[in-house]
Amino acid sequence: MSTDGTLVVHAVGLTKVFKDFWLRNRVVAVDRLDFEIHQHEVFGLLGPNGSGKTTTIKMMLGLLYPTRGRISVLGKAPTEVAIKSRIGYLPEESYLYRFLDARETLDYYGRLFQIPRPDRRRRVEQLLEMVGLTREARRRVGEYSKGMARRIGLAQALINDPDLLILDEPTTGLDPIGTREIKDLILFLNREKRKTILLCSHLLADVEDVCQRVTILYGGRKQAVGSIHELLSQENQTQITTERLSADAIERVRRIIEEEDGKSLLSITTPTTRLEAFFLKTVRAAQVAQTKTSGATSGGRIAGFLGGTEKAEGEAVVSSLIAAASKSAPGQETPTGEPPSQAPSSDVIDQLVSATRARPPEAAQEETETPPVTQPDRTVIDDLLKRADRPRE
């Protein structure tokens, strides 16, 4: 997803020092932090515990005031009330009112945004359905599990259809289905609705799946910043994915690589499916069998006012989640909105194998899908093809 360069958040020399009662400097939570968040991007704020992530977010929202430096949000100071109507915030804990039920909670926050009553009611119902809490809407929030409270927290962050969405550990406490839904929602909001999203999380797999750019903090200081691809690509290695090969074919490939190109074959493994996909498949089976649950159900349907389209319920939802989970895997590129690169044609491998007079590969038995390769380094393959065309000496 491309950005137009407009800065949504701009921090320059941002510093926060906490003093004690005697005004002595005790904790430097954020130290001369510079960063930018561009419009329409998903930005990740990473770091270990105590690195200053949440403090930075609080300064962005006006909950804390910088000791030095400055930060602007949507072109204004964080304390400006007007910009808050364009911001949605999910804190690291769901600080909700225990005596309100889910519907009342969302209605209250909707009133603070001065959303007209008909719109407010419609949005509340759509959000409850989206987060899978329609059945539990009349229960007090104080009775909710952590994950359910987290879902309501997410819903209230979206009640105003914000331009800037700030999510602090959004998947904490959620089951894998909920985590997948959150990630799909983030991708949808960014790709389809062009929202800017700041994601703060420890869960690197989640960040990698959705973020376009990240910054890594440690000790309150910026340690690294850049796009996922820039930071994670290993330029000195090539990864090729094929259908299942016989042992002879594998040996011939190894020989070609080592003898012809002088490189080492680092590993040949059988890819595994992701645990997430397996989990979702198992849950699907339970849902099909109509196993009862008093917890949150799978929502999946993005609220209409956020631009979501109508989707089928139940099994179709879980199927889509499984399909989505299976498509993404560790080490894959970040979702940039561009279609993934085509997998190398099986003809290439056939050629490779036929050139070495290997037996054709056996058909795959498992249902597992291997992740597609993106932007492969074709240098070695080209060399192999050229050698395959030359008669063996």
Add this chain to the structure above:
Amino acid sequence: MSRIWAVARHTIAESIRTKTALVFMAMMVALLVILPFKFNGDGVTLQSRIQGVLDLSITGTSALLSIMTVFLACSCLANEIRLHQIYMIVTKPIPRWQFFLGKWLGISLLNFTLLLLAAITVWSFTWLYLRNLPTFEEDRMAVKYNVLTVRYGAKMEEPDFANQVEERFRTLREEGRLDNVNQSGQAELRSQIDADLRKSWRSLGPGEYKDFTFSNMLVDRSDEEGVLYMRFKPMSPSGADGAEFQAAWQAGDHNDKDTLGPVQTGSFRAERFHEVPIPAWTVNNENVLRLRIQNTSQRETILFEGADSFEVLFDIGTFHWNIARAFSIVWCRLAFLAVLGLLCSTFLSFPVACMGVFIVLFIASSTTFLGEAIEWFSPKPLEKGALAMLKTAFMYTVQGILWLIPDFGRYDPASTVVAGRVVPLKWVIESVVVLVAIKGFLMGLLGTVIFTRRELAQVTV
């Protein structure tokens, strides 16, 4: 406005669902329902029973709701800050002053509803039940004319003694007796001279008579049965308790024979209030009543000391509206307490804020006493130097703080209602202006500034 209203609704819901308001509501209802049946006064007169029920109902309701208001005001904001629920509010497009105002509005609306309920309950039990209980005729008349009535006490007009005070003061200066007296001492001297002159004017020596004037007597002169009451408390200048006076009096203007009433005489004990009837038709066309009183005692001097020691009472309204006005004043007190509690909770935790408000409440109930104590601490007339300056500075500082805290004793309508006196609309307006519009507003302004400027997030490093 819709955001303020949303916060107010939320505050009311919180107070009810967290049971805070419900507990106090239950106690209040129990008090108001049980009292009319269980309280017997002196065990003899219905008057004492009704007066006791009225007094305890109004005072008890005010006390219970004051405590509830303190708890609610100190907890609703302090707990939101402590539990970080405030994060979800501050990140919404609502200015912090609107959030503060919404909290106050919610608590005040809750108090209004509960006071309305209390007023209806008190009126119902008093007017519909107690009033109709069987009793002897004299007691029933006393209930009708002294308790379940609304009377206004017109005070006597006093002459202006300013010229006489200055004249005496000038004389003292000419005599050189003021040379070593500082500024505050001279002011105290002036007020003492004024008090002496007033005391002299309010006293009747043996055989002496004086004419006293009462204005704004808004009575129906055409009602030949109409009655006013001359209420007075004679004192002996020597302070002797048990002294007895004889007096004669005649109501009406000696220049207008149509208003001249009969001469009446009587014997009265000192240090006690007495009420004697006067025909309403003795008031002249300009709503002025003139009373000639003669001390017919042989040796005793009669002194009417204090603003309420001599007044003329007349009916001026209905019991129902008097109850309503009385509870309106109670609401103003609660509104001030609410904003004070919210102010404390902007920078203090719940228990500490409660403690602070209760301390202020104690001060507010003792303002008159504290004011007098500070006056006693002020530098003496002949005192000069650094110590006198320090005392003066301390006195003005404390007086400034006491000014900010209202005198709650001044805004207690219970005794007025019990005595069958009118709670004037002017008093209600004064309560609204002083307690809510001025002092409440200043407290709220301070609370808003603190709440806006403070950092609401804690250190989580």
